[in-house]
Amino acid sequence: MLRAAGCVFAEDEARLLIEQAPTPADLAAMVSQRTAGLPLEHVLGWAQFCGLRVAVDPGVFVPRRRTEFLVQQATALASQHNQTSQHNQTGAARAVVVDLCCGSGAAGAALAAALGRVELYAVDLDPAAVRCARRNLAAYGARVYEGDLYQPLPASLHGRVDVLIANAPYVPTEAIELMPQEARIHEPRAALDGGADGLAILRRVIAAAPLWLAPGGHLLIETGQRQAWQATENITSHGLIPKVSRSDDLNATVIIGARPTTRQAPGS
Numbered sequence: 001m002l003r004a005a006g007c008v009f010a011e012d013e014a015r016l017l018i019e020q021a022p023t024p025a026d027l028a029a030m031v032s033q034r035t036a037g038l039p040l041e042h043v044l045g046w047a048q049f050c051g052l053r054v055a056v057d058p059g060v061f062v063p064r065r066r067t068e069f070l071v072q073q074a075t076a077l078a079s080q081h082n083q084t085s086q087h088n089q090t091g092a093a094r095a096v097v098v099d100l101c102c103g104s105g106a107a108g109a110a111l112a113a114a115l116g117r118v119e120l121y122a123v124d125l126d127p128a129a130v131r132c133a134r135r136n137l138a139a140y141g142a143r144v145y146e147g148d149l150y151q152p153l154p155a156s157l158h159g160r161v162d163v164l165i166a167n168a169p170y171v172p173t174e175a176i177e178l179m180p181q182e183a184r185i186h187e188p189r190a191a192l193d194g195g196a197d198g199l200a201i202l203r204r205v206i207a208a209a210p211l212w213l214a215p216g217g218h219l220l221i222e223t224g225q226r227q228a229w230q231a232t233e234n235i236t237s238h239g240l241i242p243k244v245s246r247s248d249d250l251n252a253t254v255i256i257g258a259r260p261t262t263r264q265a266p267g268s
């Protein structure tokens with residue numbers, strides 16, 4: 001049935017559904033949800049991400065494999081921070097990490113699990129995503145806020161954030177109709193739509209990042225490969241030092257903006 005409905009990995013999906021369903025009646029209901037087009041992760045109630053099982057409620061964005069690359073880059077930078085701070089201070093340092101547009105909280109959870117020590121904040125506009133992220137991030141002592149980008153974060157974080165990650169919506173509005181039905185129909189438009197060129201939300205993320213980043217802190221955003229140049233220009237124009245990282249294996253592009261450790265002299 002799953003294969004006939006167009007599920008590419010029908011055998012794997014069937015195995016997961018059989019494992020998860022408490023009764024044959026539940027299994028039948030789950031198969032019919034899946035064949036009707038509901039994403040597998042919404043049927044199961046979880047997604048596999050960076051080796052974690054992350055809860056994903058219906059209507060919440062399903063974390064993508066490619067975003068594991070953003071997490072890898074962010075983990076490397078945050079653990080560098082933990083190491084250098086430990087040399088300078090007594091006691092174990094904890095990187096201050098913010099996950100903007102956190103959705104289910106998958107990226108923040110994976111980062112916290114990999115790092116061990118972290119002071120984690122997460123924000124999403126969508127109440128369903130916030131509820132889900134609170135569950136996924138509870139084990140890491142994270143604070144999860146509902147609201148628009150930086151707006152709900154405490155002002156005490158100004159100039160203190162070591163790693164700021166944002167997998168914000170970046171699909172150009174016109175390209176949404178080309179996306180697979182699972183995304184178009186079962187994920188909220190606000191999780192996908194990045195405006196005319198896909199960068200409307202990311203421009204706002206970049207513009208305010210210097211206010212929140214600690215000296216030497218890093219902003220990491222996921223974009224499409226074709227958006228990388230424009231996003232990099234934008235990062236430079238806000239005084240951050242850009243770097244583009246690419247994984248062809250995961251088809252993932254991450255733009256990193258570093259806040260300089262010292263203020264640049266005007267005109268330099």
Ligand SMILES: C[S@@+](CC[C@H](N)C(=O)[O-])C[C@H]1O[C@@H](n2cnc3c(N)ncnc32)[C@H](O)[C@@H]1O
Nearest residue numbers: 061063101102103124125126148149167169191
């Ligand atoms: C592409 S999804 C990514 C979710 C998560 N970061 C991940 O990788 O699984 C984008 C998320 O951004 C949220 N979002 C969209 N606009 C927002 C805004 N202005 N402020 C906060 N969150 C926003 C959506 O609700 C959605 O959960």
